[in-house]
Amino acid sequence: MPSTTPKKAYASGIRAGLPFLIVVVPFGAIFGVIGMEAGLNLVEVMGFSVLVIAGGAQITALQLMQDNAPTVIVLATALAVNARMAMYSASMAPHVGTAPLWQKALISYLLVDQSYAASVLKYEEKPQWDVRTKVAYFLGTITPVAPMWYLGTLAGALAGTAIPESWSLDVAVPLAFLAIVAPGLRTPAHMAAAFVALVASLLLAWMPFSTGVIVAGMLGMVAGAETERALAARGAG
C-alpha cells in the first residue's frame, strides 16, 4: 500500500477543510455583529475570536453579559460550553500524543469542532498513518478555517447591523454540525450513539449551564461503545 507523505496529507486536509467555510464565515460574522451590538469595540471583538477561537462559547459569554450576569457565571458557563473539547482532546491523544510539545500546543489552540471531527474520522479510515502525517492532515483541515474565522468576525463587526435578520444566518451552525456527523454514521453503533445523544440532550435541557449537553454526549458515547461490544459478541458467538 503506498504510504501518504505528510505533504500530501496536508493538502488533502485543506480540501477536507474547505467546505467548512460555508459555515465558519457566517458564524464568525454573527459573532462580529452581536459583539458590536453588545457595545464591544473592534479590538475587543477580534480579541475574542483570535484568542478564544470557540464560537459557541463566545456567543454564550456575550449573551450572559447582555443579561448582566456576574463575571464568574459568564466565565463558568462559557467554559462549560467548551467542556466537550476535553473529549475531543482525549480522542485526539492516541493519534498525536507523541508529537513534539509545540505541535501539541498548536493543535490544542486550533482544536475546533470542524478540525477535530474531520481529522478523527480520517484517522479511523487511515490507521496506518504515522504521527507526522496525522499532524499534517489536522493542520491542513484548519488552514482555510482559522483565518476565515477571523475574517468572518471582522466582516461582521464592520458590517454591523447591515446584515438583515431575515437571512437567518444562525441556521448555518446546527446544519454544519449535522453535516460533519452524518457521513460518519457508518454502523448501527454510530447511529445508536447519535440517536441516544440527541434524545438525551433534549430530555436534559433543564440542566444548568449547558451541562445537559455534556451528559447527553457521554450517554451517546456509552450507547455507541456498548452497541459495538454487543454486536461484536454476537458476531463472535
Place this chain on the structure above:
Amino acid sequence: MQDYPIWLIIAALAVGTFLIRFSFIGLAGSRPLPETLLRYLRYTPVAVLPALVAPMLAWPAATGGEADPARLLAALATVVVGWRMKSLLFAILAGLAVFYGATALGL
C-alpha cells in the same frame, strides 16, 4: 450591559479553553490508552455534535424558542444527504437549500 472587565474575560476564556483542549493531548505520551477507553472515544464526534445541535433545532434562539418546521426539515435533509452521499459539502448545501426553500414557501 454593565461594565465588564472585558479583557480579563477574554484572557480567562482563552487560557481556560486552551487548557481544556490541551488536557489529554498534552499529557499523552507514547503509551497506548486502554482499549475500553478507546472504544468510548471512537463515538465522541457522533455523540457530542448531535447533543450540541438538538436544542438549537428544537427551540432555536432566533425564533424565540418556537420549534421551526423549516429548520427541522433542513436538518433532516442535511443528515439524509450526508449519510447517503458521504459528503459534508453536499449535506450542508442540501440543508441550506431546504431551509431557504421552506422559508420562501412560508413554512
